[in-house]
Amino acid sequence: MARAGITVERLVAAAAELADETGFPSVTLSALARRFGVKDASLYSHVRGLEDLRTRLALYAGGELIDRIAPAVAGRAGRDALAAFAGAYRAYALEHPGRYAATQIRIDQSLIADSPAMRRTAEITYGMLRAYDLDEPDLTDAVRLLRSTFHGYCALESAGGFGAGRDVQASWDKAVDALHLALEHWPRETERKNTGHD
Amino acid sequence: MARAGITVERLVAAAAELADETGFPSVTLSALARRFGVKDASLYSHVRGLEDLRTRLALYAGGELIDRIAPAVAGRAGRDALAAFAGAYRAYALEHPGRYAATQIRIDQSLIADSPAMRRTAEITYGMLRAYDLDEPDLTDAVRLLRSTFHGYCALESAGGFGAGRDVQASWDKAVDALHLALEHWPRETERKNTGHD
DNA sequence: ACCCACAACCTAGAGGCCCTAGGATAATCA
């Protein structure tokens, strides 16, 4: 009997496609097995279970996302960098709704910590904020604000949370402008407190 | 055989409790039936199915949320109103993670449109922004920014997305400050375009 | 007070999912 030639990598890649096609919640071991012409029990040789697969997918998508953002931001600073970051972020979220949804799931904090993608994301984000000349804890606060707004906007948009009356791209551009403005005139902390790289 | 006395209202209320206790994804018809000491098939007399229950829960939670926000905002304007809105929003999201998660699910747009909770939310949100003297389409853009940031922050926070290094409440206060600043110095549209109440 | 109709609940069962245990076989390597 010919073998399907499954590897963890192929499994995760197929899961990513499946997520974008049918939505993250329906990336299931059964569906994946079906796609490989294999019984679902067979997948347990490659993956510990559904949760394992999903976290792998999350890290995979997180890597893809930052691989899109990094070149967009490269060589830019200030407002340009912010706009590039935002644009790449949202583009990925819209093009790959399933993968993007995967990045939102709760993951063991330790797994996140030593994921190269996450380190790279932190580097690039904090690097982008250098132009605004913020000190801790304002830096961390600013990062949290950016992440929140970007994520919130994409989540709401791809969930159909915005009405159709106003162009969604235009609102996004405005939001980025507003964030740039907020970063430039940031309400600074007078005294320095502890840091805590997000 | 004594009857359990189930109604749609009791069902949704129990689902809300269950959501907060064990997480939104595990609010299931079986679990709910178990809680009422009833077979799961019996619930189909009150609810069309799982999706029906979940959307009811979403609308219910949305109503609770705005019922928290409304009194907090009442009688305030400008920064005060914004801070009150933000505080009530986040407090609800943190106290009732399951219910809050329910509000995030994708719902038939028509169901949302004629939900009184959503109308009330729109009223209060746009009312709160009156102090900033924005015209359309900036108004809608501002609403989208606020919703995005609030939702994104709460989603990330309750998903454990923020490191422990910096106080989460302090970052939130800073974000609200930054939003207030952005609203005050909003990059206005020169020409008027179409409106589209979100 | 009684009967009827309806709503509330039941059992039975199909189908999908996750996951475990243990068996068969293809690929690989000594």
Place this chain on the structure above:
DNA sequence: TGATTATCCTAGGGCCTCTAGGTTGTGGGT
């Protein structure tokens, strides 16, 4: 080539949704 290992299998348990159709408690009409 023969042994080992990784890949895939069948079998089965548990939990889930949902449908079809049967029974029984309850309230309204007479």
